[in-house]
Amino acid sequence: MLLIHCPYCEEERPEAEFRHAGEAHIARPQNIAEISDEEFERYFFIRSNPKGLVFERWRHIHGCARFFNAARDTVSDRFLKTYKAGEPKPALDGEG
Amino acid sequence: MKKYSAFAIAREALRGNTGWPEQWSSPEPKKSYDVIIIGGGGHGLGTAYYLAREHGITNVAVLEKGWLGGGNTGRNTTIIRSNYLYDESAALYNHAIKLWAGLSQDLNYNVMYSARGVMMLAHNVHDVQVFKRHIHANRLNGVDNEWLTPEQAKRYCPPLEISRDARYPVVGAALQRRGGTARHDAVAWGYARAASDRGVDIIQNCEVTGIRRGPDGAITGVETTRGPIKARKVGVVAAGHSSVLMQMADVQVPLESFPLQALVSEPVKPVFPCVVMSNSVHAYISQSDKGELVIGAGTDQYTSYSQTGSLSILQHTLEAICELFPMFTRMKMLRSWGGIVDVTPDRSPILAKTPVKGLYVNCGWGTGGFKATPGSAHVFAHTIARDEPHPINASYTLERFRTGRLIDEAAAAAVAH
Ligand SMILES: Cc1cc2nc3c(=O)[nH]c(=O)nc-3n(C[C@H](O)[C@H](O)[C@H](O)COP(=O)(O)OP(=O)(O)OC[C@H]3O[C@@H](n4cnc5c(N)ncnc54)[C@H](O)[C@@H]3O)c2cc1C
Ligand SMILES: [Zn+2]
Numbered sequence: 001m002l003l004i005h006c007p008y009c010e011e012e013r014p015e016a017e018f019r020h021a022g023e024a025h026i027a028r029p030q031n032i033a034e035i036s037d038e039e040f041e042r043y044f045f046i047r048s049n050p051k052g053l054v055f056e057r058w059r060h061i062h063g064c065a066r067f068f069n070a071a072r073d074t075v076s077d078r079f080l081k082t083y084k085a086g087e088p089k090p091a092l093d094g095e096g
Numbered sequence: 097m098k099k100y101s102a103f104a105i106a107r108e109a110l111r112g113n114t115g116w117p118e119q120w121s122s123p124e125p126k127k128s129y130d131v132i133i134i135g136g137g138g139h140g141l142g143t144a145y146y147l148a149r150e151h152g153i154t155n156v157a158v159l160e161k162g163w164l165g166g167g168n169t170g171r172n173t174t175i176i177r178s179n180y181l182y183d184e185s186a187a188l189y190n191h192a193i194k195l196w197a198g199l200s201q202d203l204n205y206n207v208m209y210s211a212r213g214v215m216m217l218a219h220n221v222h223d224v225q226v227f228k229r230h231i232h233a234n235r236l237n238g239v240d241n242e243w244l245t246p247e248q249a250k251r252y253c254p255p256l257e258i259s260r261d262a263r264y265p266v267v268g269a270a271l272q273r274r275g276g277t278a279r280h281d282a283v284a285w286g287y288a289r290a291a292s293d294r295g296v297d298i299i300q301n302c303e304v305t306g307i308r309r310g311p312d313g314a315i316t317g318v319e320t321t322r323g324p325i326k327a328r329k330v331g332v333v334a335a336g337h338s339s340v341l342m343q344m345a346d347v348q349v350p351l352e353s354f355p356l357q358a359l360v361s362e363p364v365k366p367v368f369p370c371v372v373m374s375n376s377v378h379a380y381i382s383q384s385d386k387g388e389l390v391i392g393a394g395t396d397q398y399t400s401y402s403q404t405g406s407l408s409i410l411q412h413t414l415e416a417i418c419e420l421f422p423m424f425t426r427m428k429m430l431r432s433w434g435g436i437v438d439v440t441p442d443r444s445p446i447l448a449k450t451p452v453k454g455l456y457v458n459c460g461w462g463t464g465g466f467k468a469t470p471g472s473a474h475v476f477a478h479t480i481a482r483d484e485p486h487p488i489n490a491s492y493t494l495e496r497f498r499t500g501r502l503i504d505e506a507a508a509a510a511v512a513h
Pocket of ligand 1: 138140160172303335392435468
């Protein structure tokens, strides 16, 4: 079970309180009706799925219920940082 | 290749078992091959075997970063069935079931395919409707699947608790009698031995670190921890690592890799005659020939390459198992482990050519590809050899996520494996 730091509650809580919510920093196109099938595929289906540093969304569903972002290493499952939704991708060592 | 037979066993018993040759040879990699297969799991080794046997292409190498079957092939709970909803799925998984039936003879290797029946439990009205829909669709596709009442289910699997007082009472079940299990390692080893015998080079401890492309974009070979190797055709069959490998060739794929865990109990005498799955309470169970109960859990919620998952997932599964089979509440669990499964948005695999000339991919099997191993390998070999898909895998393209022609088993089943 992962221990996750919620940046809103400012507390480390067990994973059971959280729901993973997919890759972070994927912006929904503003003009979704006009984009090409290729652009829609890239937005909707393609994922970077990195072995190493991933940026992902979590939701503190059984706590404050808010969405936030995390940077995690998918090889060790170690969290490098969690940060509030809307904040830019943090620059971290080993980003690739 | 020395043929395995009852006679060979008797002869070796008299000679102190000194005459068994190695099952496959382990040559140094050559400078170049006609085809390189990346990944020494069942699907990759099977592909190499069918390339040699069906298409006469024997200048082939299988490159495996660890040991044969050390990926999901050797970590899975070996449930085999073909009662999927859609026509495309029925064709692919039923192709596999037909090959399973004769695989031990074909490979001269006992893969211990045991058609002991796979029973899926229904716990509520929704399950009943979905399963009956599957049964009808399966019948139209020539796939066996039948409806059982709770009493019939209990007769088929006596340890099952069917009391109405259960937290999730059993209200019926769908049974595929041709479903069952097989010995996972033997599938990898049997294909490796038979492929090696036909001239395929099986190369372990050889990790692919790069995929080379020429000025025209076409594949020219791979870079590995044992040096560069040339080939005009490369097949990526790397399960949880498919995204990593495809990115080496600049192809973006719609995959995410999740941990999936399983566990086994201490071995006991035969107590459990078939395979039982319950999607609603999320548990599946069978008994191996060694006597261990083999229990599968669900995926973890986060992506990972760690080959471990959260303990809470196992706990949840064991609670469900004890609810369904109260006689197992005092069993001790021996081992648990995780594999990394590559999941597509529609929960169906990708078995196809790619936009890169000479690059082919067999991935996206997620939580349920073991059952498909012979069928997948057979049609993938065809795809590589002919540079066009077999009719059975023609719909399993990468492009379907652009065109919208999904094979949406996710919505149809919403289950693991
Ligand atoms: C716990 C668990 C339970 C499961 N239960 C079932 C079940 O009951 N029924 C079912 O049908 N399916 C089940 N599955 C799914 C099934 O195991 C897989 O779909 C199937 O085995 C995939 O086979 P494969 O040959 O494609 O992959 P793998 O066996 O994983 O082989 C891929 C190989 O590629 C190698 N590789 C990766 N990267 C590189 C590289 N860079 N260079 C060289 N080699 C590389 C890996 O080491 C690995 O050996 C389960 C999976 C898990 C984890
Ligand atoms: Zn919170």
